[in-house]
Amino acid sequence: xxxxxxxxxxxxxxxxxxxxxxxxxxxxxxxxxxxxxxxxxxxxxxxxxxxxxxxxxxxxxxxxxxxxxxxxxxxxxxxxxxxxxxxxxxxxxxxxxxxxxxxxxxxxxxxxxxxxxxxxxxxxxxxxxxxxxxxxxxxxxxxxxxxxxxxxxxxxxxxxxxxxxxxxxxxxxxxxxxxxxxxxxxxxxxxxxxxxxxxxxxxxxxxxxxxxxxxxxxxxxxxxxxxxxxxxxxxxxxxxxxxxxxxxxxxxxxxxxxxxxxxxxxxxxxxxxx
Amino acid sequence: xxxxxxxxxxxxxxxxxxxxxxxxxxxxxxxxxxxxxxxxxxxxxxxxxxxxxxxxxxxxxxxxxxxxxxxxxxxxxxxxxxxxxxxxxxxxxxxxxxxxxxxxxxxxxxxxxxxxxxxxxxxxxxxxxxxxxxxxxxxxxxxxxxxxxxxxxxxxxxxxxxxxxxxxxxxxxxxxxxxxxxxxxxxxxxxxxxxxxxxxxxxxxxxxxxxxxxxxxxxxxxxxxxxxxxxxxxxxxx
Numbered sequence: 325x326x327x328x329x330x331x332x333x334x335x336x337x338x339x340x341x342x343x344x345x346x347x348x349x350x351x352x353x354x355x356x357x358x359x360x361x362x363x364x365x366x367x368x369x370x371x372x373x374x375x376x377x378x379x380x381x382x383x384x385x386x387x388x389x390x391x392x393x394x395x396x397x398x399x400x401x402x403x404x405x406x407x408x409x410x411x412x413x414x415x416x417x418x419x420x421x422x423x424x425x426x427x428x429x430x431x432x433x434x435x436x437x438x439x440x441x442x443x444x445x446x447x448x449x450x451x452x453x454x455x456x457x458x459x460x461x462x463x464x465x466x467x468x469x470x471x472x473x474x475x476x477x478x479x480x481x482x483x484x485x486x487x488x489x490x491x492x493x494x495x496x497x498x499x500x501x502x503x504x505x506x507x508x509x510x511x512x513x514x515x516x517x518x519x520x521x522x523x524x525x526x527x528x529x530x531x532x533x534x535x536x537x538x539x540x541x542x543x544x545x546x547x548x549x550x551x552x553x554x555x556x557x558x559x560x561x562x563x564x565x566x567x568x569x570x571x572x573x574x575x576x577x578x579x580x581x582x583x584x585x586x587x588x589x590x591x592x593x594x595x596x597x598x
Numbered sequence: 599x600x601x602x603x604x605x606x607x608x609x610x611x612x613x614x615x616x617x618x619x620x621x622x623x624x625x626x627x628x629x630x631x632x633x634x635x636x637x638x639x640x641x642x643x644x645x646x647x648x649x650x651x652x653x654x655x656x657x658x659x660x661x662x663x664x665x666x667x668x669x670x671x672x673x674x675x676x677x678x679x680x681x682x683x684x685x686x687x688x689x690x691x692x693x694x695x696x697x698x699x700x701x702x703x704x705x706x707x708x709x710x711x712x713x714x715x716x717x718x719x720x721x722x723x724x725x726x727x728x729x730x731x732x733x734x735x736x737x738x739x740x741x742x743x744x745x746x747x748x749x750x751x752x753x754x755x756x757x758x759x760x761x762x763x764x765x766x767x768x769x770x771x772x773x774x775x776x777x778x779x780x781x782x783x784x785x786x787x788x789x790x791x792x793x794x795x796x797x798x799x800x801x802x803x804x805x806x807x808x809x810x811x812x813x814x815x816x817x818x819x820x821x822x823x824x825x826x827x828x829x830x831x832x833x834x835x836x
Contacts, residue, residue, distance in 0.1 A: 496678035499654055499671070500692035500734070510691065514682040591682045591718050 411470020427486030485519025624798030668741025
């Protein structure tokens with residue numbers, strides 16, 4: 325009897341609360357970043373943080389705005405993007421070819437996979453001295469470094485993606501009369517797409533990382549050059565602008581890839597699609 | 599039995615399959631006539647599925663002679679639909695011809711899923727998915743349907759509905775079928791003939807001379823059931 329009386333007020337708030345919660349939580353999650361930014365700004369302004377170590381964030385924004393206005397930023401950004409793009413294209417292309425050979429053909433697996441697995445143990449950024457001897461300090465060094473960084477995550481995810489395909493689906497396709505090429509097109513390729521997207525996202529992250537390292541070596545342009553030059557003139561605010569640009573590039577590329585992934589892999593959200 | 603143009607869809611003699619030291623199939627002779635539904639019974643590990651996979655062309659290591667004539671379609675225990683293709687594209691997979699769309703819709707209508715062409719496999723229940731798998735087989739207009747415990751993974755009620763559906767489709771299309779099952783009642787409800795597989799050989803070959811539609815309380819059903827259970831090594835008292 326008491327149960328009956330107490331139950332309704334007990335269940336009502338439970339169903340009502342979750343609707344309001346995500347909104348409130350979002351604001352709550354913003355609190356710490358905002359507090360940190362305000363703390364940074366005020367402590368730099370007051371002089372607790374020395375200007376040459378960490379200028380106030382408003383100074384960084386102003387420097388960024390100035391660089392954007394006189395076109396310097398655009399030129400350097402374009403150079404960095406070109407390097408990243410070229411390296412990505414080469415690394416992804418190579419990974420797609422070698423990963424498909426190793427994933428689809430037994431002979432390819434035996435011939436291609438062992439050397440790739442061995443080379444993986446080398447941190448590719450440690451190859452910089454050797455690469456300088458091989459390809460010099462010019463553009464090819466940066467592009468090679470990016471391509472190397474991109475290759476591994478792409479190759480391994482493609483390889484694992486092909487290997488993880490449910491053999492039972494391949495069999496079903498075979499009993500439907502599909503030949504080898506049709507099986508690759510209708511079963512293997514779509515089945516590998518989720519891993520391919522994961523590989524591409526990791527590869528893009530690796531591309532930015534490789535670019536950061538590559539652009540600190542004897543460069544005349546690019547975001548990395550902008551930062552190195554600013555460091556020599558103790559322009560800490562410009563150094564920070566470069567850092568923010570790198571972070572934004574990483575964030576933007578990931579957002580774009582995730583959006584493309586969501587549109588391509590609609591079947592994974594099958595229940596929400598209708 | 600002599601092979602006639604309208605005669606047997608399956609003829610197999612001396613089919614043998616060895617996994618390592620284990621002989622799973624030790625010389626199987628099997629004939630399935632046109633339009634004949636044969637149930638293949640046996641305990642787990644008796645090689646029922648192995649035999650079906652050999653006939654489906656999914657086993658490259660079997661020896662012996664076998665031949666399948668006409669169109670072949672397979673329904674597996676799991677639906678095996680491609681999750682990235684909509685229902686209609688799953689059904690039409692590998693089907694050539696200009697009127698695929700119409701045939702796909704017709705097959706889906708026959709299994710009671712008219713209008714679900716655009717659905718994703720993830721949106722379907724287990725029973726619906728298996729219906730799509732049956733439609734995928736039907737659209738190929740099979741002369742022989744190979745079914746590997748097709749209703750084994752479904753709940754009891756859905757299984758009864760699927761068995762009734764199979765009976766209707768069979769009466770309509772007249773395909774021959776090899777139905778692998780461990781369910782004696784299912785075999786007696788659907789098949790014209792039952793085979794029992796044990797020790798790598800066919801140890802029992804019994805016709806089921808009951809009229810359709812059948813029910814487990816038909817006269818003669820109990821006798822056959824007891825006979826099959828006996829051959830499967832289940833004590834007669836059960």
